[in-house]
Amino acid sequence: MPKRSRLIAPLSLLALALAPQAFAAAPEVDPRIEQVLTELGKAQAIQATALSPDGKQLAWVIRRDDKPAIEVANADGSHVRRVSAATTPGSCAESGIAWAPDSRRLAFIANCHVDLTSTKAMQNAIYLADTRGHDAPTRLAVLPGYVRSLQWTADGKSLGFLYVAGATRHASAVAAAKRPAGEIGVSGVEVQRVASLDVAGGALRELTPANLYAYEFDWSPDGSRLAYTAAKPPGDDNWWIAKLYVQGAQEGAAASVLLDPADAASGSLHGLQIALPRWSPDASRIAFIGGLMSDQGATGGDIYAVAAGGGAPVDLTPGIRVTPAWLHWTGSQSLLVSQVSNGQSQLADYAVSATRAQQQRVHFTVPASIGDGSASMAMSLSADFKRIAFVQSSYAAASEVHAGALGKGAPPAVTAFNAGLKPTWGKAESVEWDNEGFHVQGWLLYPAHYDPKKTYPMVVVVHGGPSSAVIPRWPGVGYGAAPLSALGYFVFQPNPRGSFGQGEKYVQANRKDFGYGDLRDILAGVDAVERKFPVDDKRLGLTGWSYGGFMSMFAPTQTQRFRAVVAGAGIANWQSYYGQNLIDQWMPPFFGASVYGDPAVYAKSSAINFVKQVKTPMLIVVGDRDAECPAPQSFEMWHALRAQGVPTSLVVYPDEGHHFVDPAHQRDVLQRALEWFGKYLPAAD
Numbered sequence: 001m002p003k004r005s006r007l008i009a010p011l012s013l014l015a016l017a018l019a020p021q022a023f024a025a026a027p028e029v030d031p032r033i034e035q036v037l038t039e040l041g042k043a044q045a046i047q048a049t050a051l052s053p054d055g056k057q058l059a060w061v062i063r064r065d066d067k068p069a070i071e072v073a074n075a076d077g078s079h080v081r082r083v084s085a086a087t088t089p090g091s092c093a094e095s096g097i098a099w100a101p102d103s104r105r106l107a108f109i110a111n112c113h114v115d116l117t118s119t120k121a122m123q124n125a126i127y128l129a130d131t132r133g134h135d136a137p138t139r140l141a142v143l144p145g146y147v148r149s150l151q152w153t154a155d156g157k158s159l160g161f162l163y164v165a166g167a168t169r170h171a172s173a174v175a176a177a178k179r180p181a182g183e184i185g186v187s188g189v190e191v192q193r194v195a196s197l198d199v200a201g202g203a204l205r206e207l208t209p210a211n212l213y214a215y216e217f218d219w220s221p222d223g224s225r226l227a228y229t230a231a232k233p234p235g236d237d238n239w240w241i242a243k244l245y246v247q248g249a250q251e252g253a254a255a256s257v258l259l260d261p262a263d264a265a266s267g268s269l270h271g272l273q274i275a276l277p278r279w280s281p282d283a284s285r286i287a288f289i290g291g292l293m294s295d296q297g298a299t300g301g302d303i304y305a306v307a308a309g310g311g312a313p314v315d316l317t318p319g320i321r322v323t324p325a326w327l328h329w330t331g332s333q334s335l336l337v338s339q340v341s342n343g344q345s346q347l348a349d350y351a352v353s354a355t356r357a358q359q360q361r362v363h364f365t366v367p368a369s370i371g372d373g374s375a376s377m378a379m380s381l382s383a384d385f386k387r388i389a390f391v392q393s394s395y396a397a398a399s400e401v402h403a404g405a406l407g408k409g410a411p412p413a414v415t416a417f418n419a420g421l422k423p424t425w426g427k428a429e430s431v432e433w434d435n436e437g438f439h440v441q442g443w444l445l446y447p448a449h450y451d452p453k454k455t456y457p458m459v460v461v462v463h464g465g466p467s468s469a470v471i472p473r474w475p476g477v478g479y480g481a482a483p484l485s486a487l488g489y490f491v492f493q494p495n496p497r498g499s500f501g502q503g504e505k506y507v508q509a510n511r512k513d514f515g516y517g518d519l520r521d522i523l524a525g526v527d528a529v530e531r532k533f534p535v536d537d538k539r540l541g542l543t544g545w546s547y548g549g550f551m552s553m554f555a556p557t558q559t560q561r562f563r564a565v566v567a568g569a570g571i572a573n574w575q576s577y578y579g580q581n582l583i584d585q586w587m588p589p590f591f592g593a594s595v596y597g598d599p600a601v602y603a604k605s606s607a608i609n610f611v612k613q614v615k616t617p618m619l620i621v622v623g624d625r626d627a628e629c630p631a632p633q634s635f636e637m638w639h640a641l642r643a644q645g646v647p648t649s650l651v652v653y654p655d656e657g658h659h660f661v662d663p664a665h666q667r668d669v670l671q672r673a674l675e676w677f678g679k680y681l682p683a684a685d
Contacts, residue, residue, distance in 0.1 A: 033674050036486045037667055039424045040477045043398045044417040047095060048373025051075065051389035051403065054103040055382030057131060058389055059083070060401050061097060061373065062417065065090025070097060070108055072131050075387065075403055077414030083129045085112040085137045094127075098150035098159070100199075101383070106131050107140075107159055109147050121166045122146050126159065126197065141197055141204060146171050149216075149374070153223035156199070160219060160226075160249075163195040163206065171235060172296075176657035177582060177627035189233050194226060196249070205251045212255065215239055215296065216375075218286075220279050224249055227258070227277045227286050227308075236627060239296040240273055240585040244288065246308065258286070259306050259313055268302075268315050271589050275299040276375060281332050284308055287352075289324055290315070292508050294467040294547070294586055299325045299376045300340065300500040300507065303350070303357050316357035322346065323469070323500035323507065325377040330385045336406075338370070338377035340469050340501040343430055343441045345370045345377060364410035367430065368394035369473035370402075381406070393474040395428040395445065395482070418474075425485035426450050428472055431492075433528040438509065439502060440521050442494035443470050444529060445485040447683070457539030457681040458490035458529070460522060460562070464546035466498035466514075466590075467507055478666035479545070479568065479673055487674060488683030490535055496521035512592050514574075514605040515554040522551075523559065538563065539681045542616075543673065545569050546629055546658065550607075553637050556618070557610035564680035565618040566673040569629040569658055572637035573609075574602035582627040611640040617647035619676040621669050623656025649676075 047068055049060040052075075059072045067090055073080040083106060086092045096109030106129045124147040129137035140159075146167035151160045164171050169178060171192045182188060194208045194217045207226060208214045213235035217228035226249050231238035244259035261269050273293040277286050285308055291301015300323040306313040317324065326338040335350040335357060347363040347370075370390045372380040380389045388411060389403035398418035404411030413419075426446030433440055447456050461481050463470050470493040475482040481491040495501055496518040498510035510518045529535055542562040544552045549570025556565055571577050578584055578595035588594055595602045603609055618641055622634040631652055638650035651672060653665045660666050 030671075030675065030678075032487060033483070033671050036424060036483045037477060037670065039421075039486075040475060040483070042418075042421055043474060043476070045476065046391045046399045046401060046415070046417065048097060049380060049389050049391050049401045049403075050097045050099055050372060051380040051382055051387060052099045052103040053101055053383035055384070055387035057099075057103065058401060058403060058414070059097045059099070059106055059131075060391075060415070061095045067093045068095045070094050070106075072106065073414075075389075075414070077401065077403070077416075083108070083131065083137065085110050085125075085127045085129075085139065096148060096150050098152060100152055101154060101156040104130060104132050105156075105199075107150050107152070108137075109150065121168055126150070126161070128199065140199065143204065146192070151217070151219060153219050154221060155223060158196050158198050158223065160194060160196045160207075160217065162192050162214060162217070163204075164190050164192045165206070166190065174295075174628060174658040176623065176625040176655055176661075177236075179625070185234065190235070191233050192235055194228055207249060207251060207253065208245075208247070209255055212245070213238065215242055216276060218277050218279055219249070220283050221281060222283070225283075227279060229274055229277060230255075234582070237583050237585050240293075240583075240589065242274060244274055244277055244286070244306070246286075256310075258308070258310055261290070266313055268318070269304060269313050272301070273589070274304075275301075276326060278327060278329060279308070280305075280329050284332075287316075287327055287329065287335065289327065291323075291504050292467055292511070292589060294465045294590070297376060298465065298468050300467060300469075302504050303327060303335070303337065305352075314355055316352065316355070317350075319503070319505075320359070321503040323503065325500070326371075326375055326379065328379065328381060336379065336381070336385070338379060340377075340471065341365060342432075342501055343367075343443060343469060343471060343495055344501075345471055347379065363407060366392070366394070366410050367428070367472050368392050368397075369471050394472040395423060395425070395474065396472075398474040423482070424448060425482040431525065431529060431532075433525055435521050435524040436517065438497055438506060438521065440494065440496060440525060441501065442492060442525050443472060444493075444533070445481055445491040447488045447490055448486045449488075452534060455534045455536045456488065456490050457541065457677075457683055458492055458526075458535045459484050459541035459543060459677060459681070460526060461491060461493045462522065462542070462544035462548035462551040463493065463495070463499070464544070464548050466510060466518065466547045467500065468547075469495050469500040477663060477670075478660065479669045483670055483674060484677065487678075489541075489677070489681070490529070490533060492526065492529055494522045494525045496525070511590055512601050514590070515551065515558065515607075516605075519551065519555055519558060522555075523561070526561075537561070541565065541677050541681045543568070549629060553607040553618070553620075554605065556614045556616040557607050558613075560615060562616050564677055565616050566676055567618060567620045567634070567637070568669070569622050569626055570620065570634060570637065571607075571629055572633050572640070573606045575599060575606060576636065577630075577633055578602065580630045580632055582630075608636060608640055611637075612644060614641060614644065614646055617676070617680050619672060620648065620650045621653070621672070622651075623653045623658065623660060623665075625655060626658045628658040
């Protein structure tokens with residue numbers, strides 16, 4: 001014991017020396033900030049919703065007793081009742097809802113009645129509830145691992161799902177990474193497979209091969225085959241090079257590659273990403289979204305189709321000026337498509353031929369975020385496609401379940417969980433401008449209590465991705481645009497080239513050009529705002545997370561226009577980043593080669609190479625287990641700024657990944673950022 005104590009002490013001192021600004025409690029919270037945080041915390045989060053196939057019942061997942069819980073109601077939102085396997089309310093987390101074809105049984109995932117202490121692995125159980133009976137839900141299986149994406153076969157006899165046996169973490173690159181130990185890339189690798197369970201009883205069947213990491217799947221109409229996207233492990237890294245597979249829905253069935261985007265024969269899809277495979281009703285072909293995508297789950301691109309027996313993929317929507325994100329066959333020659341259009345959510349019908357998918361009708365366009373929780377912008381539909389349900393939120397209204405007839409415009413809210421909440425921030429307005437041949441759009445939040453006779457500071461918030469888009473949504477507790485607006489700032493959120501919403505050509509326009517064309521779009525947008533609104537150009541701030549964190553580090557090397565920066569999970573040096581992150585496969589599609597094949601293209605967008613030009617005070621925040629934008633990138637920028645005498649602060653949050661999950665850390669980031677901007681961009685006129 002004495003020897004061990006002498007060893008620990010110097011190691012602890014070394015850790016402190018390496019991380020002088022490691023996470024510690026922030027100073028006492030400004031009362032105004034605490035008020036904003038309190039208001040943000042009042043919203044009830046609705047995580048998912050599902051409409052029964054007959055269109056008569058709704059289920060949703062909402063937080064109760066600080067855990068996700070399941071409630072069922074009539075399709076109009078009436079007669080709400082709890083569905084739970086728990087004997088004590090709030091004793092377990094329940095989610096993953098999926099209606100059986102009979103519209104009576106509801107399958108879900110929970111950790112009720114499982115031993116959470118006997119193993120380091122996650123433990124989940126699949127339950128089945130009779131929503132028209134009074135008996136407690138039946139437990140179908142207890143599974144040691146991670147379970148998600150329940151999907152019934154059409155005959156209602158089996159449930160398919162994604163399963164990571166022995167999982168110790170959520171299967172996501174944004175979750176906190178495992179601490180490095182053992183042989184990297186070999187020890188402790190966790191593989192996600194498509195599995196199934198016969199509802200009438202039977203053992204777990206892991207259908208896809210053990211040497212493939214499956215990301216998404218779809219049953220064929222008769223349940224005899226699977227289509228899925230997969231790649232060799234590790235799964236966090238290889239989604240960007242996933243292939244489309246087809247196989248029989250039996251254990252040990254041979255998996256056939258239907259499509260490999262890395263193959264030059266894939267045409268316009270070559271080198272891009274694929275997502276959301278969906279069988280046509282006659283099982284003759286599989287539609288999917290293909291495009292340049294920077295994050296698994298942030299789906300966007302063109303609509304493609306490939307024959308189920310093989311062949312070249314066909315781009316059904318070349319040249320469209322919107323970004324499809326989700327699709328569902330509504331007939332052998334028709335698709336329902338959710339898409340991003342100029343910063344808004346849109347639902348449309350497409351007529352589909354062998355070579356084209358032509359937009360026929362727009363059901364609605366809303367300045368709000370929509371989705372049922374199963375995939376980006378996904379809709380929950382009745383079996384006859386006459387009714388629809390989803391969760392919607394905007395800057396003006398917090399999350400509610402919306403449901404109603406398809407074809408009669410945007411359906412109304414059928415819940416009122418957050419009806420009493422009012423924004424504490426200013427109103428939102430779409431701003432549009434043209435730059436270098438591109439039409440660009442963004443969202444502007446006014447300061448709370450806006451007075452047009454005053455001038456105001458403005459903070460520019462750059463979204464992550466870059467293949468993503470700012471679409472209005474009600475904010476949660478944590479860092480973002482709304483709290484800045486609430487404290488008296490204009491907040492500008494642009495969708496520059498590289499973003500979704502203007503077509504695939506626009507998305508691909510910042511390939512090999514990070515920080516240049518997109519920054520020019522942003523600065524042109526700032527000019528457009530300043531021409532119309534009373535913004536003080538001497539009080540401009542810049543912030544963002546992930547790709548927005550990179551832009552927050554890089555922009556001050558190119559312009560002195562910003563007077564304060566907060567960089568969240570940023571990237572200072574693309575060359576060193578390539579060897580540090582756990583998702584390097586995303587980079588060649590954007591940079592045109594690996595860092596070893598073309599180091600110059602990575603160097604030209606690296607802030608560290610131009611750091612002597614930086615004069616802007618910069619707060620840097622990051623999680624210590626971030627696999628996507630590792631903490632050493634933040635250390636590198638912080639060290640360089642400190643060496644140049646630029647005011648800077650680095651805060652590292654323990655046990656956090658790319659997305660922070662600890663509420664205390666979420667609040668702390670917000671408080672520090674608001675104080676940073678308050679110091680360098682005072683909101684008072």
